[in-house]
Every structure is written in C-alpha cells, then in structure tokens.
Amino acid sequence: MKNRTLRLAVALPVAGLLLGALSACSSSSSSEESAPLSIVASTNVYGSIASAIAGDDATVTSLITNANQDPHEYEATVKNQLAVSEADLVIENGGGYDDFMDKLVKASGTDATVLNAVEESGLAPAGSDTTDEIDGFNEHVWYDVAAVEKIAAAVRDDLSDADPDHTEDYAANYSAFVAQLNGLEKTEATLKKSYKGESAIITEPVPLYLLEAVGLKNKTPSAFSEAVEEGDDVPARVLQQLLDIIGSDDLALLAYNTQAADTTTVHVQMAAEAAGVPVVDFTETLPKGTSYVTWMKANLKSLSSALAS
Structure with missing residues (x-):
C-alpha cells in the first residue's frame, strides 16, 4: 500500500x-x-x-x-x-x-x-x-x-x-x-450460545458473516443466492428447491436483502411468511441517521427478536 x-x-x-x-x-x-x-x-x-x-x-x-x-x-x-x-x-x-x-x-x-x-x-x-x-x-x-x-x-x-x-x-x-465493536461481538457470542446450529436461509450473501457469527447455518441453495446477487434469473428448479426447504425445514429465519429485491425474492419472502418463518430485513448501506455501530446493534436486535419468536 x-x-x-x-x-x-x-x-x-x-x-x-x-x-x-x-x-x-x-x-x-x-x-x-x-x-x-x-x-x-x-x-x-x-x-x-x-x-x-x-x-x-x-x-x-x-x-x-x-x-x-x-x-x-x-x-x-x-x-x-x-x-x-x-x-x-x-x-x-x-x-x-x-x-x-x-x-x-x-x-x-x-x-x-x-x-x-x-x-x-x-x-x-x-x-x-x-x-x-x-x-x-x-x-x-x-x-x-x-x-x-x-x-x-x-x-x-x-x-x-x-x-x-x-x-x-x-x-x-x-x-x-x-x-x-467489542460490544457487538459480545452480543453475537450471547446469541450464539442460545441459537448455534439453527438453520436460516438468505436471498443474498450480504449478511452471511453476521449470521455465521451468531451460529446459524445457511441452508440456501448456493445457486439461488448467487443468481440473485448477480442479477440473473433464478432457474425454476433452484427456486423450487428453496421453496421446498421453506416448507419442510425448521427454519429460524429468512435474511432478506431489501436493496436487491425482485419478483423472485418477493415470492420467497411471501412463502416464508406463509410458513411462519420470521423475515429479517438487511441492507448493504447505512439507513439514514445511523452509524456503523448503531446499525449493527439494530441488526443484532432484529436477529435476536426473530430467533426468540
């Protein structure tokens, strides 16, 4: 450098x-x-x-x-x-x-x-x-x-x-x-003690590091999240794989990237809500009036609420 x-x-x-x-x-x-x-x-x-x-x-x-x-x-x-x-x-x-x-x-x-x-x-x-x-x-x-x-x-x-x-x-x-930051990591560790090993799905990999930090396992077919991230059409069979997971697995939550939403992700969101799976919204940039730390605190609070529901 x-x-x-x-x-x-x-x-x-x-x-x-x-x-x-x-x-x-x-x-x-x-x-x-x-x-x-x-x-x-x-x-x-x-x-x-x-x-x-x-x-x-x-x-x-x-x-x-x-x-x-x-x-x-x-x-x-x-x-x-x-x-x-x-x-x-x-x-x-x-x-x-x-x-x-x-x-x-x-x-x-x-x-x-x-x-x-x-x-x-x-x-x-x-x-x-x-x-x-x-x-x-x-x-x-x-x-x-x-x-x-x-x-x-x-x-x-x-x-x-x-x-x-x-x-x-x-x-x-x-x-x-x-x-x-150490305060955020303490919150992550506390959540991990209670929820390590539980399953989650994502629309995109955006919050995946945070989900892993609290002990959640990503059950999303990689072909789905990769297609959404690249802005490509999700193959029908891949979408059906994810919908089957929503219908059959005991999922802790769906992590939803609101900054990359389309008809496919909305369909997944609706399927998750219909199945009683909590949906947690995430963004790639800071909401207005927040700092990095306050934003992450809010993300962790949303995760905690969803996991406890």
Whole structure:
C-alpha cells in the first residue's frame, strides 16, 4: 500500500522580500498545513468507519448513501471523480463489489492512498486479486465485526502516515471504536450460545458473516443466492428447491436483502411468511441517521427478536 503524504505549500524565504509579503506567505502556508485530510469512501458504511477514526481531523465523503439503492448498479458521476481527485485517502470495498472506485481512481489521476477493505479484512483467500471478483468469496466483509476492526486499524495507520501531527487522536479514536465493536461481538457470542446450529436461509450473501457469527447455518441453495446477487434469473428448479426447504425445514429465519429485491425474492419472502418463518430485513448501506455501530446493534436486535419468536 502506498502511503500518501499531504501536499503542503511551503513558503521559502527569499532575500529582499518585504516583511509583509513574508507574513502573507507564512499565513497561507499555515492555513494549508492545517487543512483537514479528505477521505472518499465508496459507501456510507466505510464513510462511517472512517469518520469514527478521523474525528474532526478529516472530511469524509461517501459516494453511496441511499439505503434504497443497489450498490452493484451504481454509476459514478463527474462530481465523484472530482472528489476522488482531491482525496488523501480513498476507501473501497474491493472484491468486485465497487469496481467503479478503481475506475474513478484511474480516471482522476489521484495519488491518494487506496485502502481495499477486502484486502485488509484478512478474509480473502491468500494470493487473491482483491480488486476483482473472487470466485466463491463473500465480499460483504463489513458484516464481519472482527474484519471491520482490521479495516479500522488500516484507516488509523493511513491517516497517521498522512497526518503525523494527529497520530494520537487517530489512535484514541480507534481504541474507542474498537470498544464499541467489542460490544457487538459480545452480543453475537450471547446469541450464539442460545441459537448455534439453527438453520436460516438468505436471498443474498450480504449478511452471511453476521449470521455465521451468531451460529446459524445457511441452508440456501448456493445457486439461488448467487443468481440473485448477480442479477440473473433464478432457474425454476433452484427456486423450487428453496421453496421446498421453506416448507419442510425448521427454519429460524429468512435474511432478506431489501436493496436487491425482485419478483423472485418477493415470492420467497411471501412463502416464508406463509410458513411462519420470521423475515429479517438487511441492507448493504447505512439507513439514514445511523452509524456503523448503531446499525449493527439494530441488526443484532432484529436477529435476536426473530430467533426468540
């Protein structure tokens, strides 16, 4: 990973310059040196994580902020490219999830540090190209709390490299954020004690890391969730396999991605509700007015309620 340094305007004293001119240059230099870092994140999930670490020492721009929008279908704008071109740190998910970010980085010519969350998560197979789709890999790494701790550590380190004067602030913010993540992990462990081994189905792999963390087993035919994730038609026989599971298995819940819904997923949702299977909604980005931690707390609360029903 290339560490980007701040571009600072340095006022060089020149013999013969008037004192007033020197003062003006010094003032301009100080202003630029004190300007906060600029962070651009592909989604507000990573924007929230970055904000937690950066505090007041950086500005954060998230390109995707609408919880009703499918990130897989996002089309970047000229405004997005400008933001990336002026960034000190760019955060992408990677793993083929937000490949528009790589295009923006190349098109903008930025020399910003690019943080790839899949790479930092430690979840991808060794030797994988984390900028591209990885066969059989669930790239939705932000639903793994332990992975988010590693991603947050990378944010801390990159910010400290770019802005050494605020290293202690970034370290303190990181420690406070990790304490909150530890609270989430305690909730996961508590749920796992009660519900380990119970079965669940999904429309997409989005929340799968979270479901696994509370001990649930995914019973969904992989051909179904893969087709939904890729936006492909689900073969009739695969859909019937899932409907048979809903009708015959003792399922704890259906995890439903509301940001990638279509007629097939709605059909599955209705079948689950008719069979008395609790449906838990999940999103890929933060709902308005939430942070990463409050969002995950809400997700875990919804899981707990469904599992207890």
